[in-house]
Amino acid sequence: xxxxxxxxxxxxxxxxxxxxxxxYLVRGRGAAALIDAGTGGGHSRVLKNIAQAGVRPDGITHxxxxxxxxxxxxxxHLLRSATGxxxxxxxxxxxxxEMADPEVxxxxxxxxxxxxxxxxxxxxxxxxxxxxxxxxxxxxxxxGHSPGSSVLTMRSDGMLVLFGQxxxxxxxxxxxxxxxxxxxxxxxxxxxxxxxxxxxxxGVFAGREKVRCFIESFL
Numbered sequence: 001x002x003x004x005x006x007x008x009x010x011x012x013x014x015x016x017x018x019x020x021x022x023x024y025l026v027r028g029r030g031a032a033a034l035i036d037a038g039t040g041g042g043h044s045r046v047l048k049n050i051a052q053a054g055v056r057p058d059g060i061t062h063x064x065x066x067x068x069x070x071x072x073x074x075x076x077h078l079l080r081s082a083t084g085x086x087x088x089x090x091x092x093x094x095x096x097x098e099m100a101d102p103e104v105x106x107x108x109x110x111x112x113x114x115x116x117x118x119x120x121x122x123x124x125x126x127x128x129x130x131x132x133x134x135x136x137x138x139x140x141x142x143x144g145h146s147p148g149s150s151v152l153t154m155r156s157d158g159m160l161v162l163f164g165q166x167x168x169x170x171x172x173x174x175x176x177x178x179x180x181x182x183x184x185x186x187x188x189x190x191x192x193x194x195x196x197x198x199x200x201x202x203g204v205f206a207g208r209e210k211v212r213c214f215i216e217s218f219l
């Protein structure tokens with residue numbers, strides 16, 4: 001599914017596997033990146049969708065893991081192996097991905113076993129900037145749903161695209177969620193005034209008013 005000239009949906013319940021959160025492909029000039037990796041259950045379909053979007057597996061340079069939960073990271077080891085890309089996550093969630101912690105990653109909720117996956121680039125602090133074939137991807141630390149939850153933004157077709165994978169939460173003690181952090185993070189997302197929101201489970205919202213209403217509904 002093409003969202004903008006530079007963004008495609010290549011994974012999720014309707015396009016790869018029912019257990020997958022959304023996987024987005026960002027396509028720059030001579031380089032590309034993935035936003036999240038699903039559970040791995042739809043790995044072959046994800047690779048097929050990437051190819052249909054005109055990107056070779058070895059053209060993917062980064063796999064951004066927005067947080068440690070299994071439906072977003074369970075397939076990271078497969079995609080890392082297939083593409084040779086570097087995995088990226090905030091340092092506060094990286095340890096749970098590398099340890100494959102069954103509780104904090106929520107793998108136990110899926111009655112699944114998470115494979116330990118190396119995080120090649122651990123983001124420290126509040127934000128970081130990446131160049132993907134001439135496209136600037138901004139990563140912001142937005143804790144609450146998990147300690148290291150993050151979002152990414154980029155400009156495409158003159159619009160600000162926000163990859164806010166789990167805007168909706170949920171909050172749970174076993175996930176080490178923080179309600180106070182979550183509220184602050186939602187308020188920050190509102191301040192971005194994104195034109196498009198690519199969410200992990202609720203689809204794509206186009207138009208600032210629709211994006212704002214969706215985010216506000218969880219405050």
